Amino acid sequence: MNPNKALWEKGDFTRLANTMRGSGEALVASLGVKPGMKVLDLGCGDGTTAIPEAQAGADVLGVDIASNLVAAGNRRAQEAGLQNIRFQEGDASGLTGLQDKTFDLVVSIFGAMFAPKPFDVAKEMVRVTRAGGRIVMGNWIPNDPTLVAQILKISSAYSPPPPEGFVSPMLWGVEKEVAARFAAAGIPAASVSFARDTFVFNYSGPPAGFVDEFRNYYGLTMNAFDAAEKNGKAVDLQRELVDLFTRQNTSKTATSIPATFLRVTVAV
Numbered sequence: 001m002n003p004n005k006a007l008w009e010k011g012d013f014t015r016l017a018n019t020m021r022g023s024g025e026a027l028v029a030s031l032g033v034k035p036g037m038k039v040l041d042l043g044c045g046d047g048t049t050a051i052p053e054a055q056a057g058a059d060v061l062g063v064d065i066a067s068n069l070v071a072a073g074n075r076r077a078q079e080a081g082l083q084n085i086r087f088q089e090g091d092a093s094g095l096t097g098l099q100d101k102t103f104d105l106v107v108s109i110f111g112a113m114f115a116p117k118p119f120d121v122a123k124e125m126v127r128v129t130r131a132g133g134r135i136v137m138g139n140w141i142p143n144d145p146t147l148v149a150q151i152l153k154i155s156s157a158y159s160p161p162p163p164e165g166f167v168s169p170m171l172w173g174v175e176k177e178v179a180a181r182f183a184a185a186g187i188p189a190a191s192v193s194f195a196r197d198t199f200v201f202n203y204s205g206p207p208a209g210f211v212d213e214f215r216n217y218y219g220l221t222m223n224a225f226d227a228a229e230k231n232g233k234a235v236d237l238q239r240e241l242v243d244l245f246t247r248q249n250t251s252k253t254a255t256s257i258p259a260t261f262l263r264v265t266v267a268v
């Protein structure tokens with residue numbers, strides 16, 4: 001059993017993805033996607049960015065390790081009447097079956113950052129991008145005060161320590177680390193640029209209801225609650241998360257929470 005795959009097939013990430021659609025569309029609008037462009041969306045989930053890329057006319061392949069999310073993506077594409085997008089299972093650490101220099105644009109928004117073996121991930125993204133193409137990653141930033149970094153920080157305090165040799169996905173949010181990974185894949189530092197960007201999570205209920213979505217459907221938070229329950233600490237974890245979500249909510253009538261991420265652009 002692959003623990004990386006099991007984590008993302010747990011629960012139902014589409015419940016959280018539903019709160020991120022507006023930001024996914026806005027991000028794609030900033031990418032300059034043109035009809036006929038060949039785009040790989042890596043760690044695509046159910047297509048928060050992949051579907052808008054196809055709607056902009058690109059020829060899109062969505063690759064994700066979770067079979068339930070691949071199925072959800074293909075369903076959403078069909079419902080949207082899109083013929084120019086296909087979702088398939090694959091691992092960002094080893095893109096078996098994808099040819100060298102295939103894509104004009106490789107996009108990975110909070111996706112490839114969660115794959116193990118980050119140096120292999122950088123190498124694979126570079127390998128499948130054509131010369132003159134681009135890679136755009138969105139990566140959460142360790143210790144950032146905004147929502148996602150804080151959820152991960154709080155959750156990890158209630159979870160068992162990771163196995164030896166585990167490399168934190170959050171290191172993809174550290175510029176020096178990212179540059180080193182792409183340098184090892186043959187990309188000079190001058191070809192890698194960084195910017196801060198924002199995704200906004202919009203949920204129709206109150207902040208505590210949004211915490212429940214994470215508790216019931218987001219693998220990482222589900223695991224943290226499982227561990228906290230065993231230690232009699234689930235109430236503390238719930239309280240910490242509700243406090244966090246309430247503090248960061250900018251809506252008076254529902255839940256709207258911005259979160260900062262590192263946007264990485266690589267010219268190949």
Ligand SMILES: C[S@@+](CC[C@H](N)C(=O)[O-])C[C@H]1O[C@@H](n2cnc3c(N)ncnc32)[C@H](O)[C@@H]1O
Pocket residue numbers: 004008009013017020024042043044045046047048049063064065066069090091092093108109110111112114115116
């Ligand atoms: C936070 S979700 C983001 C999904 C999507 N990009 C979005 O913005 O909604 C992380 C995604 O990365 C996928 N993922 C995790 N590890 C992966 C790997 N090794 N290879 C490919 N996808 C992976 C998960 O299955 C999940 O769909």
